[in-house]
Amino acid sequence: MGGEKQYKNGRRKSKTRRLDDDDQYSGDVTKSKKTLKKTSKVDKRPKSEEMEKPLKKGETPEIEVLDIKKENFERALGQPKSEDSDFQMEKKKGKKKRKDDDFRVEMKGRGQKRRRESERTEGVSDLAEGHTAEKNRKVKREEEEQVDQAPEMKRKKKVKDEIDMEAKIGNEGQAVSVKRKKTKEELEAAKVLKMKKKEEEEQQRWRWWEEEKYPDGIKWKFLEHKGPYFPPEYQPLPDDVRFFYNGKAVKLSPAAEEVALFFAQMLDHEYTTKDVFRNNFFKDWRKEMTHEERKLITHLEKCDFGELFQMHKDKVEARRNMSKEEKQIIKEANQKIVEEFGYCVLDSHRERIGNFKIEPPGLFRGRGEHPKQGMLKKRIRPEDIIINCSKDSHVPEPPMGHQWKEVRHDNTVTWLASWAENVQGSCKYIMLNANSKLKGEKDWEKYEVARKLTTCVDSIRSQYQQDLKSKQMKTRQRAVALYFIDKLALRAGNEKEEGETADTVGCCSLRVEHIALHERLDGDQHVVEFDFLGKDCIRYYNKVPVAKKVFKNLRLFMENKQEGDDLFDRLTTSELNKHLSSLMLGLTAKVFRTYNASITLQQQLRELSNASDNQAQKLLCYNRANRAVAVLCNHQRAPPKTFEQSMANLQAKIDSRKEQLAQAKGELKQAKKEAKENSDKKLLAVMEKKKRTVQRCEEQLLRMEVQATDREENKQVALSTSKLNYLDPRISVAWCKNMDVPLEKIYNKTQRDKFAWAVDMTEADFEF
DNA sequence: ATTAATACTTAGTATCCCGCCC
DNA sequence: GGGCGGGATACTAAGTATTAAT
Numbered sequence: 086m087g088g089e090k091q092y093k094n095g096r097r098k099s100k101t102r103r104l105d106d107d108d109q110y111s112g113d114v115t116k117s118k119k120t121l122k123k124t125s126k127v128d129k130r131p132k133s134e135e136m137e138k139p140l141k142k143g144e145t146p147e148i149e150v151l152d153i154k155k156e157n158f159e160r161a162l163g164q165p166k167s168e169d170s171d172f173q174m175e176k177k178k179g180k181k182k183r184k185d186d187d188f189r190v191e192m193k194g195r196g197q198k199r200r201r202e203s204e205r206t207e208g209v210s211d212l213a214e215g216h217t218a219e220k221n222r223k224v225k226r227e228e229e230e231q232v233d234q235a236p237e238m239k240r241k242k243k244v245k246d247e248i249d250m251e252a253k254i255g256n257e258g259q260a261v262s263v264k265r266k267k268t269k270e271e272l273e274a275a276k277v278l279k280m281k282k283k284e285e286e287e288q289q290r291w292r293w294w295e296e297e298k299y300p301d302g303i304k305w306k307f308l309e310h311k312g313p314y315f316p317p318e319y320q321p322l323p324d325d326v327r328f329f330y331n332g333k334a335v336k337l338s339p340a341a342e343e344v345a346l347f348f349a350q351m352l353d354h355e356y357t358t359k360d361v362f363r364n365n366f367f368k369d370w371r372k373e374m375t376h377e378e379r380k381l382i383t384h385l386e387k388c389d390f391g392e393l394f395q396m397h398k399d400k401v402e403a404r405r406n407m408s409k410e411e412k413q414i415i416k417e418a419n420q421k422i423v424e425e426f427g428y429c430v431l432d433s434h435r436e437r438i439g440n441f442k443i444e445p446p447g448l449f450r451g452r453g454e455h456p457k458q459g460m461l462k463k464r465i466r467p468e469d470i471i472i473n474c475s476k477d478s479h480v481p482e483p484p485m486g487h488q489w490k491e492v493r494h495d496n497t498v499t500w501l502a503s504w505a506e507n508v509q510g511s512c513k514y515i516m517l518n519a520n521s522k523l524k525g526e527k528d529w530e531k532y533e534v535a536r537k538l539t540t541c542v543d544s545i546r547s548q549y550q551q552d553l554k555s556k557q558m559k560t561r562q563r564a565v566a567l568y569f570i571d572k573l574a575l576r577a578g579n580e581k582e583e584g585e586t587a588d589t590v591g592c593c594s595l596r597v598e599h600i601a602l603h604e605r606l607d608g609d610q611h612v613v614e615f616d617f618l619g620k621d622c623i624r625y626y627n628k629v630p631v632a633k634k635v636f637k638n639l640r641l642f643m644e645n646k647q648e649g650d651d652l653f654d655r656l657t658t659s660e661l662n663k664h665l666s667s668l669m670l671g672l673t674a675k676v677f678r679t680y681n682a683s684i685t686l687q688q689q690l691r692e693l694s695n696a697s698d699n700q701a702q703k704l705l706c707y708n709r710a711n712r713a714v715a716v717l718c719n720h721q722r723a724p725p726k727t728f729e730q731s732m733a734n735l736q737a738k739i740d741s742r743k744e745q746l747a748q749a750k751g752e753l754k755q756a757k758k759e760a761k762e763n764s765d766k767k768l769l770a771v772m773e774k775k776k777r778t779v780q781r782c783e784e785q786l787l788r789m790e791v792q793a794t795d796r797e798e799n800k801q802v803a804l805s806t807s808k809l810n811y812l813d814p815r816i817s818v819a820w821c822k823n824m825d826v827p828l829e830k831i832y833n834k835t836q837r838d839k840f841a842w843a844v845d846m847t848e849a850d851f852e853f
Numbered sequence: 854a855t856t857a858a859t860a861c862t863t864a865g866t867a868t869c870c871c872g873c874c875c
Numbered sequence: 876g877g878g879c880g881g882g883a884t885a886c887t888a889a890g891t892a893t894t895a896a897t
Contacts, residue, residue, distance in 0.1 A: 444887065452865080452888065498860065512859065513887085527861080576863095577891060586889075620890055621864055662892070675862090675891060722865065731880065803865075810863055833883070 291434045293522040294529065294842040302497040304523060308474050310429035310438070310501050312481030312489075313515055314422060315467070316445035319343045326396045329389035330382055341374040344461055347448045349393035356450060362459035366448055369461035429501060429517070430478075437518035438501065443470075449508045453587040453622025460508050469504045499523045509585070520838035529842055532813040534671040535679040536853055541669050542680070546571065548668070553634040559655040565638050566592050566653050566661060570674050573629065574681050574717050576620060577658045577674035589618045592674070593661060595652040597643050602636065603628075611636035623721050682714045682811035687853045689713050690820050703824050705795070707817075707831060712798065714807045722803040732796065739789050746782040753779050809836070814843035819851035 299306075321342060327334040328345055337345060348357065348366055356362045367385045374382065382388065407415075426441045446464040451457055467487035474480060476494045483489050490504075500514040517523050538545075549571075552564035569575050569592050578591020590599060599617035606612035609630040619625045631639075642652055658674065665672040689710035694703055725731070753775040760768040814832075818840070821828045828837065828844065837844060 440886075442886090450866095450888080455888095500860075503860090509888090511889095514860070516861075524862095531862090579891065581890095589889085591890080621866095621888075623865080658891080659893090673892065720864080725881090727880080734880095806864060835883070 290841060291436075291522060292845065293434075293526065294846060298526070304499050305431050305496050306475075307432050307478065308429060308496070308501070309478035310474060310481060311426050312472060312483070313443045313470065313502050314426040314441050315443050315465075315484060319464075322346070322393070322396070326392050328393060329391070331387045332389075335378075335381065338375045338378060341370065341378050343446070344370045344373050345388075345390060346393055346397070347446070347461075349390035350397045351448065352390060352394045356448075356458065359458065361454070361456065362448075365457060365459035366461070369459075373461070431517070431522065434522070436521040436523075439516050439518040439521075439524075441515060443504075444506075444513070451587060453589065453618065455587045456584055457508055457586075463507045465504050471503045473498065473501055473503070520835075520841065525839070525842050528839075531679060532683070532815070535676050535683060536813070538669065538672065538676055538680045539684070539853065545668055550632075550634075553632070553638060559660075561638055562642065562653045562656045563661055563664060565635055565642070566656055567665075568631070568635055570677050571681070572631075573615075573627065574678045574719075575625075576678070577661065579658045587618070587622050589620060589622055591619060593653055593656055593658045596648070597646045597650050597652055598648040600639065600643075600652065602639055602643070613639065619719065623719065625719050678718065679811055679813075682718055682807055683813040683816060683853050685714050685717060686710050686812050687816050690816070694820070694824060696824060700826060700830070703826050704830055707820070707826075708795070708804070711804045711808060711812070712802055714812060715802045715804050718807055718811060720803045720806040721801050724800050728800060732793070735789065735793050735796070739786065739793065742782060742786050742789065746779065746786060749775065749779045749782050809839070813853055814840035815847040815851045816853050818843050818847040819849050822847075822849040 319339060321339045324336075328337055328342070329335065348370070351357050363385055371379050371382070423441075427438055428435050429438055430436070443465045444462070447462050449455075449457055449460045449462045467483040468490055470489055471491045471493060472481055472489050473493055473495055475496070480492055481489075500516050502515040503512055505511070506513050519525075519528075549564040549567045552560050553568070555561050555564065570577070576591035578594035580594055581589075590596065595617065599615065601614040601616070603612040603614060604610070606614070606628060611633055612628055612630050613636070615625055615627045615629070617625055639652075642654075646652075646654075662673045665674065665676075690707065693706040693709055695706075698706070753772070756768065756772040756775045760772045817831050818828065820826070821831060832840065
């Protein structure tokens with residue numbers, strides 16, 4: 086990987102210029118963000134006048150545009166003040182929000198068209214007025230009872246009992262024939278059951294998208310849950326599993342032992358060979374030791390975790406070798422935990438929680454060259470946890486003998502519990518599942534904002550094209566950054582604290598060493614070569630021909646800078662976003678990613694798909710369109726560990742199939758010849774058979790070859806991220822309708838649940 | 854105007870699980 | 876019937892963006 090690269094050393098530490106140097110800038114609007122920062126990376130560079138010099142010829146008048154209000158902007162562009170552009174954004178300004186959102190009203194109409202009558206409606210409107218705990222609990226109870234007593238369920242149970250009964254009889258009777266019959270029937274019954282369940286689920290689904298939205302930042306009116314689920318306490322090792330220091334067995338205190346085990350469990354992982362990881366681990370481990378232990382254990386190299394490691398491996402092995410029954414028992418136990426802790430009641434609806442389990446302690450595994458890798462991630466106790474729920478709800482009980490840090494009732498946030506994590510000092514939250522109302526609504530909003538960008542993207546583009554010629558350095562930098570964000574779907578690139586995280590960058594935090602300028606490259610003019618580590622230390626490498634003005638600006642920005650200096654030294658993400666939100670309500674840098682991803686999917690689908698294709702071809706086309714987006718967004722994955730092997734296996738299969746085909750062809754020829762010579766019926770039949778064999782072989786071969794290319798193309802590309810986070814699901818739903826492809830071919834169950842709102846409301850004529 | 858805190862989305866990897874092939 | 880490939884799910888790190896505090 087290019088990950089080892091120069092960044093580690095190449096990144097220049099701040100050679101701070103003192104603040105008084107900046108006095109020269111005073112009065113100048115364009116102030117470097119870095120020069121004002123105490124840890125400036127920007128070194129002595131020419132003063133702003135020099136930087137600005139080339140601009141002087143630019144006759145562009147002082148630009149006021151930056152400060153124009155949205156209305157002005159739209160007026161200037163000759164656009165009517167779009168009604169729906171007010172969508173949900175007012176609330177961000179803390180103003181009262183308009184009561185009805187246009188898009189919602191519109192959609193509501195659509196949804197209702199196909200709405201099935203359900204008793205739920207009544208309950209909802211009933212509860213809309215006021216939520217008392219009593220009411221909610223009552224509803225919940227009723228729901229449960231309803232479910233329990235539903236005739237459907239009773240019937241199901243009956244069917245199941247019958248099956249069980251039959252199985253018993255069957256096993257006692259004539260084993261073979263009855264058994265087969267049984268499985269067949271069982272399958273049938275299972276099918277029916279499944280369908281019933283599906284239908285039921287559909288009935289139960291909360292169609293929140295047909296309801297009124299809450300005003301302001303209110304996220305819920307009633308919230309009740311059981312609190313988080315804690316991992317089991319540490320069980321000290323049995324005496325026969327020993328830890329050795331310097332060749333001598335040492336019985337560790339439970340606290341030190343637990344941490345030692347964390348390390349031992351990872352011994353087969355590359356992490357444990359890295360110095361940073363080892364040092365961080367050792368430092369934190371020693372903190373957990375008793376005085377004596379700390380005195381004794383001073384060198385990690387002298388530690389022998391062999392027996393701990395072995396024990397861990399044995400455990401993993403044992404788990405793998407568990408019988409079906411044992412596994413079933415565990416599964417059921419887990420199910421029970423999910424039933425109890427995995428759901429909450431939100432405004433009278435039962436919603437799945439996304440991560441109700443507290444993260445167990447362990448060693449921190451950062452991505453890439455993380456300076457904190459190997460540090461101890463401490464066990465979270467109830468005393469660390471803040472609970473958020475309704476005042477009038479049943480407040481979750483802390484585990485026996487413990488207390489919560491705090492219980493609060495804040496309905497302007499969506500989390501149920503939170504705690505501060507010790508490694509990075511950041512906050513972690515327990516929140517709802519992606520299929521919940523809270524997440525779904527936000528997702529819908531996100532795509533609506535991105536969609537709105539469609540209407541003004543042209544003017545925004547022409548504006549930043551103009552800004553490339555601005556007199557002000559700041560404006561130019563912003564324009565170039567925006568150009569990258571728009572054209573290449575780069576992330577915004579917030580500033581990060583040095584030394585706290587791996588050295589990764591986004592657009593605004595690009596440094597001069599991350600790009601190379603080529604006047605001419607591979608027949609293209611003005612090529613920028615990007616090479617940097619982005620989010621999750623995924624390498625972004627790309628050679629892009631850019632507009633001449635952009636190229637020249639870049640050269641200017643890089644003048645008199647050296648490795649480690651910011652490319653956009655006068656730009657921050659918040660300034661950029663401030664500017665963007667003045668152009669369109671709700672517009673931020675990341676909206677461009679969503680917008681470009683979705684619009685690309687739509688275009689690609691239109692371009693590639695053919696109504697007359699068969700289903701497999703259509704699906705291939707969908708995947709290709711999806712892939713185009715994934716490539717644009719640089720969604721990569723490590724090639725599966727087994728990739729080479731499985732590819733070779735597939736190739737071997739293809740080869741052997743080819744041989745088979747050749748042979749079959751030969752035989753067919755022979756058979757044909759024989760059949761011709763004496764037209765015996767038998768021979769003809771043989772010939773037909775051979776023919777079919779050949780055909781089958783060819784089909785299989787083709788399928789495998791397609792599979793091979795598909796897999797090869799997907800080697801390093803992850804489709805799921807874009808599918809889940811960037812592609813407006815309504816595009817896909819509409820495409821399925823138009824192409825007559827079942828939605829299940831595109832979205833699995835989880836995805837259909839997450840996008841239930843889109844599945845329900847989208848017609849074939851949807852346009853992003 | 855910065856910085857810090859907060860809240861929430863986006864991201865890749867590990868693991869589970871299930872059907873398929875030998 | 877056991878291993879294997881791959882999809883689904885679990886997990887949690889790492890981003891973005893806004894708000895609050897200084």
